[in-house]
Amino acid sequence: MTTRRPPFDTDTLYLGAPEVGRLVARVGLADCLAGVAQRIEADFQRWGDFDKTARVASHSSDGVIELMPVADAQWYAFKYVNGHPKNTHIGASTVMAFGVLADVATGAPRLLAELTLPTAIRTAAMSAVAARALARPGSRVMALIGNGAQSEFQAIAFRDLVGIRTLRLFDTDRRATDKLVRNLQGQGLELIVCASGAEAARGADIVTTVTADKTRATIVTPEMLEPGMHLNAVGGDCPGKTELHPEVMSRSAVFVEYEPQTRVEGDLQQMPADFAVTELWQVLAGRATGRTGADQVTVFDSVGFALEDMSTLRFLMDTARELGIGDTLQLVPRLSDPKDLFATIGRAEPHATPPSRFQVVAPTRAQRA
Amino acid sequence: MTTRRPPFDTDTLYLGAPEVGRLVARVGLADCLAGVAQRIEADFQRWGDFDKTARVASHSSDGVIELMPVADAQWYAFKYVNGHPKNTHIGASTVMAFGVLADVATGAPRLLAELTLPTAIRTAAMSAVAARALARPGSRVMALIGNGAQSEFQAIAFRDLVGIRTLRLFDTDRRATDKLVRNLQGQGLELIVCASGAEAARGADIVTTVTADKTRATIVTPEMLEPGMHLNAVGGDCPGKTELHPEVMSRSAVFVEYEPQTRVEGDLQQMPADFAVTELWQVLAGRATGRTGADQVTVFDSVGFALEDMSTLRFLMDTARELGIGDTLQLVPRLSDPKDLFATIGRAEPHATPPSRFQVVAPTRAQRA
Numbered sequence: 001m002t003t004r005r006p007p008f009d010t011d012t013l014y015l016g017a018p019e020v021g022r023l024v025a026r027v028g029l030a031d032c033l034a035g036v037a038q039r040i041e042a043d044f045q046r047w048g049d050f051d052k053t054a055r056v057a058s059h060s061s062d063g064v065i066e067l068m069p070v071a072d073a074q075w076y077a078f079k080y081v082n083g084h085p086k087n088t089h090i091g092a093s094t095v096m097a098f099g100v101l102a103d104v105a106t107g108a109p110r111l112l113a114e115l116t117l118p119t120a121i122r123t124a125a126m127s128a129v130a131a132r133a134l135a136r137p138g139s140r141v142m143a144l145i146g147n148g149a150q151s152e153f154q155a156i157a158f159r160d161l162v163g164i165r166t167l168r169l170f171d172t173d174r175r176a177t178d179k180l181v182r183n184l185q186g187q188g189l190e191l192i193v194c195a196s197g198a199e200a201a202r203g204a205d206i207v208t209t210v211t212a213d214k215t216r217a218t219i220v221t222p223e224m225l226e227p228g229m230h231l232n233a234v235g236g237d238c239p240g241k242t243e244l245h246p247e248v249m250s251r252s253a254v255f256v257e258y259e260p261q262t263r264v265e266g267d268l269q270q271m272p273a274d275f276a277v278t279e280l281w282q283v284l285a286g287r288a289t290g291r292t293g294a295d296q297v298t299v300f301d302s303v304g305f306a307l308e309d310m311s312t313l314r315f316l317m318d319t320a321r322e323l324g325i326g327d328t329l330q331l332v333p334r335l336s337d338p339k340d341l342f343a344t345i346g347r348a349e350p351h352a353t354p355p356s357r358f359q360v361v362a363p364t365r366a367q368r369a
Numbered sequence: 370m371t372t373r374r375p376p377f378d379t380d381t382l383y384l385g386a387p388e389v390g391r392l393v394a395r396v397g398l399a400d401c402l403a404g405v406a407q408r409i410e411a412d413f414q415r416w417g418d419f420d421k422t423a424r425v426a427s428h429s430s431d432g433v434i435e436l437m438p439v440a441d442a443q444w445y446a447f448k449y450v451n452g453h454p455k456n457t458h459i460g461a462s463t464v465m466a467f468g469v470l471a472d473v474a475t476g477a478p479r480l481l482a483e484l485t486l487p488t489a490i491r492t493a494a495m496s497a498v499a500a501r502a503l504a505r506p507g508s509r510v511m512a513l514i515g516n517g518a519q520s521e522f523q524a525i526a527f528r529d530l531v532g533i534r535t536l537r538l539f540d541t542d543r544r545a546t547d548k549l550v551r552n553l554q555g556q557g558l559e560l561i562v563c564a565s566g567a568e569a570a571r572g573a574d575i576v577t578t579v580t581a582d583k584t585r586a587t588i589v590t591p592e593m594l595e596p597g598m599h600l601n602a603v604g605g606d607c608p609g610k611t612e613l614h615p616e617v618m619s620r621s622a623v624f625v626e627y628e629p630q631t632r633v634e635g636d637l638q639q640m641p642a643d644f645a646v647t648e649l650w651q652v653l654a655g656r657a658t659g660r661t662g663a664d665q666v667t668v669f670d671s672v673g674f675a676l677e678d679m680s681t682l683r684f685l686m687d688t689a690r691e692l693g694i695g696d697t698l699q700l701v702p703r704l705s706d707p708k709d710l711f712a713t714i715g716r717a718e719p720h721a722t723p724p725s726r727f728q729v730v731a732p733t734r735a736q737r738a
Contacts, residue, residue: 017702021714056425062474076427082476090475091377104427106461109449114701148708333486338456345394
């Protein structure tokens, strides 16, 4: 039953943490943010092409592990991602992620990539895409509340893609703010360190919240709202983890990525089931209005949707191929006869026990049922 | 903000297709089947410990891609697996799979392994575990209908773990049967090639169906049933893909892995929502009766459940460590400061553009929203 054709190519392009770091460094963070933003925007505009699912989460006492699948006619993508706020206490990241692109036509995995750094990039790119569509034109001042691993990416994305020039910074951990200030030196941004979230929000055109605690926090209270503000609420992204006071939500026009998921995970989880929201893709595709006036407060209740990761995985694959970055993995077998998986055992190891000498389990054991 | 402790270890053990093939060859298929069966049985007996979810499937015209997560207090596991029956036409496998084990406490991925070959092993091991609990004691003759990639594994598992000595073979593709006969030479099994499924089933104690077509097939019809038969129905495992005539189901005692998933995917999908089934773990844990008499027909409506893959991944990890097989991947970054993901960009490439020279996207583009 030998087939005549060459074995089906099952190679998977592999981009581990060092390779992804190299890719981002070669392209430059700003261009990565712009490239990912462009792909997210294009993909959101063809929203109907995708087979969408709310992510599947497994919660434990210390965190959550999620799988985020999405597919169109050509590509299937999924991301594995965790969220463990206490990880920083043992020197580990709050968020770690990797993802896969596979051929819909055959199921063959084509790319396996580290997505921790790319998740930070795509989250910031998504925020900037939303703010371009929702914030007041001419927004220049942004409060950045939560100065952890995601904050630099938000800063650069909003500088380049939205036009932010001044950042008002606050974190409950002052060392996180110091690190952010250090990392943003020489980036053409005015940095103002504030003593509280309320102080940071004062006079800001945009308020970005990227806090990590898995609690019902109220990082933004109604008193902090100013007419025309845009709130980019990134940190409230899982059940029991919120950042906005419910009244902030009820006083704003709220925009979401994928409504079924945000109802469960976003700041929206605090609101009644019939609280009206608009899916952002409708604004990007010109099917719905974003901001309706200069005084309106808008909220992007961001939780992170699988499509953003698919956009990012495709950006990584195209860029890696262009730059010649990455290794090849044999993550699944390459078979000369696809109906003969059994043959792979004999072939795997020249010194292997041949099939005719498989050890037979003792009858007493075989019969024990 | 430099931390004093060493960076958190984020290494992932990697077992690609060559490594898994080598591992199975070194251990021997029979011992792999026995080892995986033992772990499945032990895990099914502590069923209540697991956070269970029906798998998440993405269907396309040619196949399906699924993610299968499960967790206990220590481990989170998931498998990626496709099912594309037409793949064999282009020389590719119907099923390709890989999976991950991660720490529940931190979310760090600890094992990435090819699971195509292990899926065949665990499916056969699961079938044998079920048959030991459900088939008549002293079962010696098995019909094996569907002689593709999974069939050798079923044959060896039932030989060693159930005591089968005679196989009655049938496949619509005669070359598949020829391959199976070739692969099973010298394995101590009497092999009888039959002209139809009905002929194969005649006089069999156990009828195993492992067919691949994604259709509503009736591989086993009511006329084929004989008193006391056990049906091991493996191939009907996704919506629209069945192997048993509904009347075969209604005349049998039906056992399933995880009822919510089997209602949608198994041969059970053909039956009314209130059709009674028993979850197999209850039989294994002594909480429910299996077969109630020598003349009863029993059905194991197998679809494959995530827990079987977790049992298998743990077997692979323990065995790989014992044998020193596998590589290490840096699938997620190792950070000296977990709140400073941004720092990884600069470190990744000595010749990288430093952060101060990030290209700024042209204002016209930045302002276009």
